[in-house]
Amino acid sequence: MTDARLAELIGRLPNLRLLTEPGDLEHYGRDWTRRWTPAPLAIALPASIDEVQAIIRWANAHHVAIVPSGGRTGLSGGAVAAQGELVLSLERMNRVMAFDAVDRTLTVQSGITLQAVHDASHAHGLIYPVDFAARGSCSIGGNIATNAGGIRVIRYGNTREWIAGLKVIAGNGELLELNRGLIKNSSGYDLRQLMIGSEGTLGVVVEATLRLTDPPPPSQVMLLALPDMDALMQVFAVFREKLSLQAFEFFTDVAQRHVLAHGAQRAIDGDYPYYVVTEFDAIDEQAMEAALAAFEHCVEQGWASDGVIAQSEAQAAALWRLREGITESLAPHRPYKNDISVRIAAVPAFLQEMQELLAREYPHFDVVWFGHIGDGNLHINVLKPDALADAEFISQCEHVTKLLAETLHRHGGSISAEHGIGLVKRAYLESTRSAAEIALMRGVRQVFDPNGVLNPGKLF
Ligand code: 2HG
Ligand code: ZN
Structure with a gap:
């Protein structure tokens, strides 16, 4: 190892796992964007909060840029390391730390996958309701960094709603314990919420206390084919009024063409411009009758051309695949x-x-x-x-x-x-946020990370 800065890091942390092989640099230096050529300095895989803190202190001492890294399933380049940064992968910090049945919270290290959070919650008869297709690979830390949304936001909101507490190493190397699992806390600025969606530019999340909730009632999944865009919003209005929605997602015929070519099963014969996959509470016969009545009303009005209700869990999964398989089916293009x-x-x-x-x-x-x-x-x-x-x-x-x-x-x-904004949308931030807002955001960044070591070049 020739880099003097890395040698000094090893001196500080003799047990730190550090990777410098070209294959590892390439693997950990990119996310799902695939646009930049990975070129990190090295990959650090800390196993404890102390190690994360020591790495960030070292980065401040040597002015080394750090790219915090989770499952690297991001689509905005937020976890790309193409400028000689040290990738700080939370991959090894992937444990469930505690479950609290009274508070209904699950405390996890930030490198745990969303799927593992779901599994741990189910084991206690509860759910963590944020969900999306990358669940098996994405990490909760990355979800927090982007305030991830997904397919259940219509019922449960974004990641932001489900974070009761965070342990974070700020860019200046301080360990912060934010909100500590409290439901009510009116004691000044909510720094926990500031961290959520900050794309690794203020601090590195090392632990999160997640709120859990009861599983939803039994549900039904329906696929609808629609003639035009106006119909899309009309059907949404009817379904939202008549049913208790858990999800309401759309895709076009072009999307369906790709997902079918990628192995998904056609559920509706013929081609229509728009499709909706919706999932709604179906507690009893009455709820099912309401769903059918809503569908028939949409057909009578000319807003729905055809529809299928899943008859089994396998069919429900097949209908969902038509929507959730789209990203993967497009990747080769x-x-x-x-x-x-x-x-x-x-x-x-x-x-x-x-x-x-x-x-x-x-x-x-x-x-x-x-x-x-x-x-x-x-x-x-x-x-x-x-x-x-x-x-x-x-x-x-x-x-x-x-x-x-x-x-x-x-x-x-x-x-x-x-x-998130990451690298991909950086040039367009000004179209969405005012100059005054961006100036304040930069000021906040300066407070948390005065040497600008965390994810420089991302977001701004
Ligand atoms: C989804 O909703 C994801 O499936 C990915 O947010 C979206 O691939 C995309 O553009
Ligand atoms: Zn999405």
């Missing part, structure tokens, strides 16, 4: 991703405007729309045409994002709903 939100009421006008704009300016692009329509959160993936060189594709997609940002600004939306 090297998609340029956008993850935007507008108020629910602004969805139809925004979607209409954006679809017309893209069809006019970029007719050669295959654009895939899908997402959490019930929360006003849309994913817009532009697929790379084979004929277009990489650099030209990125440059055109950046122009698409500029158009998107301008349109979002007019509709009062956000350029990132749940994936």
Whole structure:
């Protein structure tokens, strides 16, 4: 090992696991964006809070940039290390620390996967309700860093709602214990909430106390085929009024084409422009009758063309796969991703405007729309045409994002709903947040991380 800074780190922490092999640098230096060439200095895999703290103190002493790293399933480049940073992977800190039956909380180390959190909660007859397709690989620390949303936000809200306490090593090396699991705490600024969604720029989350809740009542999953976008919002209004929704997600025929080609099973014959997967409480016969009545009403009004209700758990999973398998099915096409939100009421006008704009300016692009329509959160993936060189594709997609940002600004939306700003959307932060807000955000960063060692270049 030739780097003097690393030698000094080993001197401070002789037992620290440190990786410097090219294969490890590549593996830990990237996330799911695949746009940047990984080039980290080394990978540190601490096993304790003390080690994390010592690493951050060392980084301050030597002005080494740190990239906090969880499951690296992010889609905005927040966990990319392409500039000689030290990757601080929380992978080994993946244990359940405590369960409290009275408070109904689960305290976990931040490197634990979302799936392992679900499993641990189920073992106590409770649930941690944040959920999305990357559950098996993403870590709770990464979820906290991006205030992850997912498919159940319509019922349960974002990650933010479920964090009762955090242990964090701030950028200045201080260990902070934020909120300590309290439900009520009116004692000044809520630094815990400030950490959530800060994309690793204020502190490294090492432990989290998660709120758990009762499992939802029995549910039903339904797939609907819809003739147009107006119908999408009409069906949503009817279903939300008549049923108790757990999820309401949409995708287009283009998305379905990809997911079917990737092994998902067709559930509705024929092709329709839009599809909805919805899950709702189905406690008894009456609830099922209400669901069928809602569906029939939508058919009579011309808002729904066809529909399927899952008859078994396996069929419910197959319907969900049509929605949850989309990201994986698009990956071979090297998609340029956008993850935007507008108020629910602004969805139809925004979607209409954006679809017309893209069809006019970029007719050669295959654009895939899908997402959490019930929360006003849309994913817009532009697929790379084979004929277009990489650099030209990125440059055109950046122009698409500029158009998107301008349109979002007019509709009062956000350029990132749940994936974060990271590297990918940094240039567009100003379209979503005012200059005054960004100046205050920079000031906050300066307070927590005066030497700017944590995730520099991300977010700002
Ligand atoms: C989802 O909702 C994820 O499936 C990924 O947020 C979205 O791939 C995407 O663009
Ligand atoms: Zn999503």
